[in-house]
Every structure is written in C-alpha cells, then in structure tokens.
Amino acid sequence: MKKIAVLMALLCVVSGSAFAAGSASFAKDGVIIEPGSLNANAGLAFGYYGYGIGVGGGAEYAIGKFTIAEKLPFVYGAAARVGFYFGSGFDLSVGAMGTLHFCWAALGLPDNMSWINNIDTYIGLGLQVLPTFGFNSIAGTNYFLSKSLAINVESGLNSTYLGVLYKF
Numbered sequence: 001m002k003k004i005a006v007l008m009a010l011l012c013v014v015s016g017s018a019f020a021a022g023s024a025s026f027a028k029d030g031v032i033i034e035p036g037s038l039n040a041n042a043g044l045a046f047g048y049y050g051y052g053i054g055v056g057g058g059a060e061y062a063i064g065k066f067t068i069a070e071k072l073p074f075v076y077g078a079a080a081r082v083g084f085y086f087g088s089g090f091d092l093s094v095g096a097m098g099t100l101h102f103c104w105a106a107l108g109l110p111d112n113m114s115w116i117n118n119i120d121t122y123i124g125l126g127l128q129v130l131p132t133f134g135f136n137s138i139a140g141t142n143y144f145l146s147k148s149l150a151i152n153v154e155s156g157l158n159s160t161y162l163g164v165l166y167k168f
Helices: 002-019 111-118
Strands: 038-046 055-068 072-086 091-103 119-128 132-145 151-156 159-167
Touching: 038 072, 038 151, 055 091, 055 159, 072 159, 091 132, 111 119
Parallel strands: none
Antiparallel strands: 038 055, 038 159, 055 072, 072 091, 091 119, 119 132, 132 151, 151 159
C-alpha cells in the first residue's frame, strides 16, 4: 500500500509540473508554512497495518523558524493527528508531534523548475496515545495549489494518507 501512496504522490508532482511550468511561487522568505500559521489537514487513509481503509486528519501550529547556513530556513511546530480505521473492526489512533518543515523554494531553482517552489516537506516525532502508548513519527509532503490550499500526502500514525491541507 505504501508503494501506491508513493506512486500517487509522484503522479501529483509530475502532473503539477506539466500544468505549472512558470507558475508563481507561494513561498515567502523561503517558506510556505509560516510561523504563526494554523494548518488543518484531512484525508483518506489506507494501509492500516497492511490492510483496511479509513479517514484521518489533524491540526498544526507553526511556532517558529530557524536558518541553517544562512540559506536554508526550517519552520518548527506542534501537531495533533487522529485516524479512524475500518478493516476487520474499528480502530482509533491519536498522537501529538513536534514537526519540522522545509520548503523547496529555499533552494533557488531555475525558472523552468518553479513548480518545485510550492512543495513543503515535513517530518514529525512525538507520542501516540491510542491504540497503544509510545513513540511515533510522521512524514509528508504538501504541494500548494494556492497560498492556502495544498494536496497532502502523509505517512505515519499507523497508516498513509492522501488528502488536502488548508492553511489559515
């Protein structure tokens, strides 16, 4: 199932490049997820422990920003995630994470690759409280279609999600 998620993400990026050649960048000062922004995502989940489907989502608050080597800005935040899974029964996953975002616009790529400027990649590490208590992680990518709306692909919290993200 994770191979399907990777394939879908790749198709989103490739199709985006076909339609977005020379498109405008939504990044500001090298970041799209800006400190102080509140982000909400929701999507369809598949691959829960290798089987089943479900729905998931969450919210994140971007707390601050730091720069490495005076050129690569990173934004850190706090996120909460929840997932409902339907397979042989009903399962619930809940977690809270610290997150770190990187926007590809910071690389200053040539104009013919400007569509990459709208990609935000992130990782997160934190605690899962349901169905068991322990550490968990998330990783994902957002492709922004506008200043506030993105296609979201995320893996973690026991599943892979394909959905949308809205930035407030």
